[in-house]
Amino acid sequence: MSLLVxxxxxxxxxxxxxxxxxxxxxxxxxxxxxxxxxxVSAMAGQTNQLVTWVxxxxxxxxxxxxGNEPSALYDxxxxxxxxxxxxxxxxxxxxxVLQSMDVNARSWQGWQIPVRTDAAHQKxxxxxxxxxxxxxxxxxxxVAVCAGFQGIAPSNRIATLGxxxxxxxxxxxxxxxxxxxxxxxxxxDGVYTTDPRVVAKAHRLDRISYEEMLExxxxxxxxxxxxxxxxxxxxxxxxxxxxSFDAPDMLGNADTGEGIGxxxxxxxxxxxxxxxSGIAYARDEAKVTLLKVxxxxxxxxxxxxxLAYAHINVDMIVQNVSEDGxxxxxxxxxxxxxxxxxxxxxxxxxxxxxxxxxxxxxxxxKVSAIGVGMRSHAGVAAQMFSALAEKGINIEAIxxxxxxxxxxxxxxxxxxxxxxxxxxxxxxxx
Amino acid sequence: MSLLVxxxxxxxxxxxxxxxxxxxxxxxxxxxxxxxxxxVSAMAGQTNQLVTWVxxxxxxxxxxxxGNEPSALYDxxxxxxxxxxxxxxxxxxxxxVLQSMDVNARSWQGWQIPVRTDAAHQKxxxxxxxxxxxxxxxxxxxVAVCAGFQGIAPSNRIATLGxxxxxxxxxxxxxxxxxxxxxxxxxxDGVYTTDPRVVAKAHRLDRISYEEMLExxxxxxxxxxxxxxxxxxxxxxxxxxxxSFDAPDMLGNADTGEGIGxxxxxxxxxxxxxxxSGIAYARDEAKVTLLKVxxxxxxxxxxxxxLAYAHINVDMIVQNVSEDGxxxxxxxxxxxxxxxxxxxxxxxxxxxxxxxxxxxxxxxxKVSAIGVGMRSHAGVAAQMFSALAEKGINIEAIxxxxxxxxxxxxxxxxxxxxxxxxxxxxxxxx
Numbered sequence: 032m033s034l035l036v037x038x039x040x041x042x043x044x045x046x047x048x049x050x051x052x053x054x055x056x057x058x059x060x061x062x063x064x065x066x067x068x069x070x071v072s073a074m075a076g077q078t079n080q081l082v083t084w085v086x087x088x089x090x091x092x093x094x095x096x097x098g099n100e101p102s103a104l105y106d107x108x109x110x111x112x113x114x115x116x117x118x119x120x121x122x123x124x125x126x127x128v129l130q131s132m133d134v135n136a137r138s139w140q141g142w143q144i145p146v147r148t149d150a151a152h153q154k155x156x157x158x159x160x161x162x163x164x165x166x167x168x169x170x171x172x173x174v175a176v177c178a179g180f181q182g183i184a185p186s187n188r189i190a191t192l193g194x195x196x197x198x199x200x201x202x203x204x205x206x207x208x209x210x211x212x213x214x215x216x217x218x219x220d221g222v223y224t225t226d227p228r229v230v231a232k233a234h235r236l237d238r239i240s241y242e243e244m245l246e247x248x249x250x251x252x253x254x255x256x257x258x259x260x261x262x263x264x265x266x267x268x269x270x271x272x273x274x275s276f277d278a279p280d281m282l283g284n285a286d287t288g289e290g291i292g293x294x295x296x297x298x299x300x301x302x303x304x305x306x307x308s309g310i311a312y313a314r315d316e317a318k319v320t321l322l323k324v325x326x327x328x329x330x331x332x333x334x335x336x337x338l339a340y341a342h343i344n345v346d347m348i349v350q351n352v353s354e355d356g357x358x359x360x361x362x363x364x365x366x367x368x369x370x371x372x373x374x375x376x377x378x379x380x381x382x383x384x385x386x387x388x389x390x391x392x393x394x395x396x397k398v399s400a401i402g403v404g405m406r407s408h409a410g411v412a413a414q415m416f417s418a419l420a421e422k423g424i425n426i427e428a429i430x431x432x433x434x435x436x437x438x439x440x441x442x443x444x445x446x447x448x449x450x451x452x453x454x455x456x457x458x459x460x461x
Numbered sequence: 462m463s464l465l466v467x468x469x470x471x472x473x474x475x476x477x478x479x480x481x482x483x484x485x486x487x488x489x490x491x492x493x494x495x496x497x498x499x500x501v502s503a504m505a506g507q508t509n510q511l512v513t514w515v516x517x518x519x520x521x522x523x524x525x526x527x528g529n530e531p532s533a534l535y536d537x538x539x540x541x542x543x544x545x546x547x548x549x550x551x552x553x554x555x556x557x558v559l560q561s562m563d564v565n566a567r568s569w570q571g572w573q574i575p576v577r578t579d580a581a582h583q584k585x586x587x588x589x590x591x592x593x594x595x596x597x598x599x600x601x602x603x604v605a606v607c608a609g610f611q612g613i614a615p616s617n618r619i620a621t622l623g624x625x626x627x628x629x630x631x632x633x634x635x636x637x638x639x640x641x642x643x644x645x646x647x648x649x650d651g652v653y654t655t656d657p658r659v660v661a662k663a664h665r666l667d668r669i670s671y672e673e674m675l676e677x678x679x680x681x682x683x684x685x686x687x688x689x690x691x692x693x694x695x696x697x698x699x700x701x702x703x704x705s706f707d708a709p710d711m712l713g714n715a716d717t718g719e720g721i722g723x724x725x726x727x728x729x730x731x732x733x734x735x736x737x738s739g740i741a742y743a744r745d746e747a748k749v750t751l752l753k754v755x756x757x758x759x760x761x762x763x764x765x766x767x768l769a770y771a772h773i774n775v776d777m778i779v780q781n782v783s784e785d786g787x788x789x790x791x792x793x794x795x796x797x798x799x800x801x802x803x804x805x806x807x808x809x810x811x812x813x814x815x816x817x818x819x820x821x822x823x824x825x826x827k828v829s830a831i832g833v834g835m836r837s838h839a840g841v842a843a844q845m846f847s848a849l850a851e852k853g854i855n856i857e858a859i860x861x862x863x864x865x866x867x868x869x870x871x872x873x874x875x876x877x878x879x880x881x882x883x884x885x886x887x888x889x890x891x
Contacts, residue, residue: 047518140542
């Protein structure tokens, strides 16, 4: 008997038929003797409806018509109160469906468990999960159906973790429960060498290390939320990525689930390892360029401090010294969704920072090769750059880590670059 | 400066435009210097959607198709978790709209205030409202936007008060806050002598006593929920019933709101009083008849005990001794919504009670004349019975109180009976 955490995303619980399918997956594990906690997202479409209402309430449309570009400066605490209701509904409905199938179950809201978060509403981080009461319920034979994506802030108000946060909820819960495995059910059946919509020869990986998955996720593979992989690595929670569209009676390896999905685990649990495990790409990044920034000490702090304060994550950073030697051009990338706010923040800090002009662009893509094998294998970057050059693809910026090489390129060449690198690193073979 | 509680029902917050209208009403009171707590229902239609999902989750349709009449025996705690999300959404949205109008505001869920209830999920009663934190927020200048209809049960799970419970939330909050007045905004502009859709000459009452309103509400006037009037009477909270469809700049008497609605208050605050203040009718009752119940001591307890245990309210009770003298026929009324459950409860207790047959019917109506003036005025009942007899309306049961006479009649005659009594007691004049 194991303790499992099962997580189902929005498309997996999109309507009552899909929720019944989820319940069948849960019942299979319960019938196999496992103690189960289930984490659910909102029914697909619900979150968008709720966000639209929030924006209407804050007068986005009226502000736009009045010529004021709407900022996101509404009260995030109210956003959280409204939007978290989506998961509340799903958790109650799944508990009822399970009960109708004679499976003991009850719903748990974030504040009931409680899942504690910090005060960064709308993008909160989990600071702790107190599972005492929940564990007692599970030991009494109840499936714990938990609303994902939410917790409770120190102010006793609901906080959401941001889009995709249900993955993080599931892994944090699995860590707190010392679960044997966290199964993330999604609309794909695992982690692929790259996006199969771009490269037909992409194939599913049986296993991938946390480190690689982390790079895949943060580079835009979109299968698992970054924070959830970080947590899984930190606490050593094995995570199985599998599809909720598979028939509930389709079984993989009893211990690891292999054969039906991808197991995300420690590197030393993976026997055969390619130099490069996967190619990731992201189109949801935007480029910000500050022209002629005064080249004096502390300028980076004056630029990136206000962005951090506004909870805007900065990814790649490139700095060029300009001709006059007294100023530099500073380019960095942020999430596209944060671009307007980044421009606003930097615009209002113009005098403090000191720069000539500020530009934003979204027609860029980031393409990355990822693999723990790079650590022991030299020349991967050189191979990559020359393959891209051969196709006439210009590299605007480069960033690397021990197990990853990323390049920023014109968005129009994203697919070509991904296909080129997938072939280059021997991933077409399957 | 006063402390006001304003309550807005589902049709008053049906969409963002209507919520903006509600915010205008609130802003008017804030601008006049009043401290305001606002209680909101779910957006019209949302609660029905959520209830439909609950019923689908519990497999109502499949059970019906399998020939099993669906019972309401799903887990009420999950119903509450799902359905309470409706008010959660509205409270957050109204807080945002108020903020967008530069009115300080924040949302409060039932469990945040907290509003404490008993454990009777789906029909919970408020046992206490702890307003310390909420009051501090209001004293800091924030409008408290409270989710109505919900509280928290001793188990730390959300409990709903049943349909219409937001009125009760508002009055309980007003009592706890020692508010100067509780304004119930609804889709009608006050309490009428009877339903204007039935009697064109019906007119709005400026004032009505708690006792009369209680009878009007429980007799089906549907303007205010019974429990809310009981609470208002108990705590001496003046309640103003007015329309949310009135223009927000339409003002009544500054202290009492008179001229734009009906003030529900103590009897001694009403100067001119008719013998009968209003005629109420109810179609949502059902009749249950137990045939040939053994006429022995304790039978009433054996019949009504299990019903009370199942939280089914019984209204009128009539008992006839049958021909043989050893058994009686017992007839009583329940809410139509409870009929199936009442039949089920009594069916399974058949051996314990001892009766020949059990019948249920919903084609009945209850018509009532209500007025505190009856206390000092004899002959009202006799007048009423003869007026109905003149129209050929058969009376199936009668119940009376100090200030009310109710008759149970064939549903087909309901409107005729109401019109007849409205004229009889001089209410047509206006």
